[in-house]
Amino acid sequence: MTPPTHRRSRRHRLGRSAWTTGAWLAAIVFFFPVLWMVLTAFKPESAAYTRTPQLVFSPTLTQFRAVFSSGIGPYLANSALASVISTVLALLLAAPAAYALSVRPVKKWRNALFFFISTKMLPVVAAIIPIYLAVRDLGALDGIGTLIILYAAMNLPIAVWMLRSFFLEVPREVLEAARVDGATTRQELTAVLLPMVLPGIAATSLICLIFSWNEFFLALNLTSFRAATIPVFLVGFITSEGLYWAKLSAAATLACLPVLLAGWTAQRQLVRGLSMGAVK
Amino acid sequence: MAGSATLPVGAVATAPTAPTAWRCRWPLLPALLYMVVVTQAPFVFTVLYSFQSWNLVRPGSEHWVGLANYANVFTDNAFRSALLTEIEMTVLAVAFAMALGVPLAMLLDRRFPGRGVARTLLISPFLIMPTVSGLLWKTTMLDPVYGIVSYVLSWFGVPATDFVSRFPMASVVTVLVWQWTPFMMLIVLAGLQSQSGDVLEAARVDGAGPWTTFRWITLPHLRRYLELGVLLGAIYLVNTFDVIYMMTQGGPGTRTTNLPYYVYQRAFLGFDVGQASALGVVTVAGTIVVAAVALRLLFTVFSGTERSAG
Numbered sequence: 001m002t003p004p005t006h007r008r009s010r011r012h013r014l015g016r017s018a019w020t021t022g023a024w025l026a027a028i029v030f031f032f033p034v035l036w037m038v039l040t041a042f043k044p045e046s047a048a049y050t051r052t053p054q055l056v057f058s059p060t061l062t063q064f065r066a067v068f069s070s071g072i073g074p075y076l077a078n079s080a081l082a083s084v085i086s087t088v089l090a091l092l093l094a095a096p097a098a099y100a101l102s103v104r105p106v107k108k109w110r111n112a113l114f115f116f117i118s119t120k121m122l123p124v125v126a127a128i129i130p131i132y133l134a135v136r137d138l139g140a141l142d143g144i145g146t147l148i149i150l151y152a153a154m155n156l157p158i159a160v161w162m163l164r165s166f167f168l169e170v171p172r173e174v175l176e177a178a179r180v181d182g183a184t185t186r187q188e189l190t191a192v193l194l195p196m197v198l199p200g201i202a203a204t205s206l207i208c209l210i211f212s213w214n215e216f217f218l219a220l221n222l223t224s225f226r227a228a229t230i231p232v233f234l235v236g237f238i239t240s241e242g243l244y245w246a247k248l249s250a251a252a253t254l255a256c257l258p259v260l261l262a263g264w265t266a267q268r269q270l271v272r273g274l275s276m277g278a279v280k
Numbered sequence: 281m282a283g284s285a286t287l288p289v290g291a292v293a294t295a296p297t298a299p300t301a302w303r304c305r306w307p308l309l310p311a312l313l314y315m316v317v318v319t320q321a322p323f324v325f326t327v328l329y330s331f332q333s334w335n336l337v338r339p340g341s342e343h344w345v346g347l348a349n350y351a352n353v354f355t356d357n358a359f360r361s362a363l364l365t366e367i368e369m370t371v372l373a374v375a376f377a378m379a380l381g382v383p384l385a386m387l388l389d390r391r392f393p394g395r396g397v398a399r400t401l402l403i404s405p406f407l408i409m410p411t412v413s414g415l416l417w418k419t420t421m422l423d424p425v426y427g428i429v430s431y432v433l434s435w436f437g438v439p440a441t442d443f444v445s446r447f448p449m450a451s452v453v454t455v456l457v458w459q460w461t462p463f464m465m466l467i468v469l470a471g472l473q474s475q476s477g478d479v480l481e482a483a484r485v486d487g488a489g490p491w492t493t494f495r496w497i498t499l500p501h502l503r504r505y506l507e508l509g510v511l512l513g514a515i516y517l518v519n520t521f522d523v524i525y526m527m528t529q530g531g532p533g534t535r536t537t538n539l540p541y542y543v544y545q546r547a548f549l550g551f552d553v554g555q556a557s558a559l560g561v562v563t564v565a566g567t568i569v570v571a572a573v574a575l576r577l578l579f580t581v582f583s584g585t586e587r588s589a590g
Contacts, residue, residue, distance in 0.1 A: 020392040026384055030458070031401035034408060036428065037416050049426050093314055096307030106304050112312065119319045121567060121574070123519055125543040126560040129553055130325035153318035156311060214409045216522040217540070221548055231411040231522070238415075245419055245426075252412045263407035264400055271466040278508060279470040 037256075040249035048246040063250035070241065072254060075233035080258075081144055082229060083212040086151035087205050093152070094159035095201070101160065102167040103175065103193065113164070116157040117276065124217055135222055144227040150218050155208040158276055162207065165277025166200025167193070206266040207273030210259050230255045323564065329557035336551035349558035359559065361534050362542035363566075368449070369520065369538055373456035374513045378506065380457065381464025388465070389472040406462040414526030417455045418444055448528050448535045455523050460516075464509045471505030472498070511574055518567070539563050 040048050042059040097116075101109045131150070140146045170193060178192045216231040223232060237251055263270060271279050330349055334342035353359050388399055405413070421428050424442040434440070444451045475498065483493045521540045524530060530537035530545065537545070543563065547556035 016392065019387065019390060020394075023387040023392055023398050024394065026387060027398040027401040030461070031404055032428075033413075033416055033421055033458070034404050036420055037412075040420060048420075051426065051431070053426075053428055053431055093311040097311035100304060100306075100308040104304050106308055112308060115312070116315065119315055121515055122319060122323070123540060123560075123563055123567060125519075125540045126326055126564045126567075127319060127322040128543070129329060129547050129557050129560065130322040132547070133553070134322070134325075149318065153315060156315060160311060210407065214411075216409075216411050216525070217519075217544075220525075221544075231409060234411055234415065235526075243419065248415065248419070252409075252416065256408050256412055259409065260404065260407050263403065267400065267403055270403065271470050274463060275467060275470075275508060275512060279467055279505065280474075 034256075034260075037249045038253050040246055041253045042250075043246045045244055045246045048244075048249070063247045064254070066247050067237075067251045067254060070237065072230075072233060072251065075228055075230050076254070078144055078147075078223075078227055079213055079229040082147040082151060082227075083209050086148045086155065086212050087208040089148065089152040090155040090159045090208050091163075091201065091205055094156055094163050094204075097160050098163035098167055099189070099193075102164045103170070113161070116160050119153075120157045128217075128221060132221060141222060142224045142226045142228075146222055147219060147227060147229070150222075151212040151215060154215070154218075155211055158211070158273065159204050159208055161276035161278075162204045162273050163197070163200060163277075165272065165280070166197045166204075169200075170196050203266055203269030203273060206262050206269070210262055213259050326557045326560045326564075329553050330561045332554045332557075334553040336553060342553075345554065349554045350562070352555060353558050353562050358534060358537075358542065359562075362537050362539050365449075365534070365536065366518065366538040369453060369456070369536070370514055370517045372449075372453045373460060373517050373520075374510055376453065376457040377460035377513060378464045378509060380461045381509065382468050382502075382506075384461065384465040385468035385472055388469055402465060403462045405458050406460070408459070410459065410522035411526050413455055413459055414523040417451070417458070418527045422451055444527060445532055448532055452523055452527055452536050455527065456517065456520065459523075460513055463513060467505050467509040467512075468502060471502045475501055507577065511577060515574070 036053075039055075041063055042061070043054070043057050044060050044062060047054050047057045097112075100106050101113055106112065135141050135143075135146050174196070175188060175192060178188050183192065214231070215229075219229045219232050220235070223229065228236070234248075234251060234255060238248065241247060266273075331344055331346060332342050333345045333348070384402060388395065388402070392398075408416070419427070422430075422443040424430055424440045427443075429443065430438075430440050479497060480493065483497055488496075519540055520538060521544065524536055524538065524541050528536045530541045539559075543556050543559050546552050546559060550556070
């Protein structure tokens, strides 16, 4: 790779360090608002409001204590419940569908595949009114089940497309070999296919979890107190506690932490999930 | 990544015979049914409601009014303004996010110390809950007195500015761009990394400079990824609601009221079911026109990537 002449290698090295600096600078600029949120969460309220931003301060856990005592717990639980159960539901529905669209494709698999993605293009606002009225008439307003059902529908198309892309990567020979060896369809699924696509399933569930955890529009309109999730808590927190940056940052940090961790873990698969399996 | 052993699309089309057809089809049915019930059925009701005058605050007020709601939508200046805002916001956000995403992807495409960490930091904005992003930027970043942006600009002699109320559109777009640049970057990066090293090496041996290589080899290769990024970014971004809700509530006036926010206002603040439904139907009709074009494009994009992966 490195050119043989001395002068070029020196220029090469200089270029490289400029490259490194540039990349790091960009990374820090983009990450700064997040970093600042976390830092502010550990500040006393007085240190959050200074004309010259304070980078050095004595950290305190006061804000986190205040957030917990203001009752974030049930909201965190609601968010966790809605995300996890809706993800499981989406996967249970998506896995067989993805199978029928890849390994043993049904006749009009193209149409089915595009039906799924076209529902993603339908703006939520177009359906929110009847959904709201139906949920109200069923007495399911402010119920966690409502969010679970809707979040599963929101993530199902992504899960189908993504899982399908993982199924397509399973070498056909392996499945054929299993069939020749006399494996039943069920054995073929559980003993051969499933273990091979397990990493794919993990990645898909992380993507579904991220989207449901961050969802705001449906939660805002369909829940009020009992089933309200974390983003709804944040809105209420501002109205009830006032706009205190440090306390707010502590609440926001707690709200973002699970998804940040999940996203960092799944970053190799993130692009695949977001592009619904089109980009690997 | 996908080896030659990968199953090519549709290669298994050993046309299922009649008795086995249903065995092939049943795994698909639960998911299809679920999507139809949860997403398509409500839309049928939206259409029905759109022909009624119905205000939730006055029970029993509903009656059929024919096309009156639609007439209102098309003569409604607020709707037209929301539509324009929607287009402006989406186009600006997608364009800037892509314009930043490409150079960032190119930076990350080379090895340098700490590349993994830099990449992790760069994707973080996308993982932040959009409600939090709106809140965070409105307060700690863009506040006229204590905000970081004001502080940094004060080095250059820029007086303290209330960005969110003076430049509401620019403020909202800034947050959207901050959120979506990592997305564009990841897609472009995937494109860059799928380039064959041999071709680049050959170009170098043939004496092509970095710019020539980029213009004539990398860029044509990236085209499909750029299209995909723009398309998917637009699909997600037309639904922007959270950031607007947290930062501007659609204001000042109606400056940042896009279609989702407008329908929300009509339905949940005005309780006008009929009018909001008509708005919803018109929005969907518009989306279908755009989506029909997008879907066709998407299909060529998708089959393209799959062909190249096979």
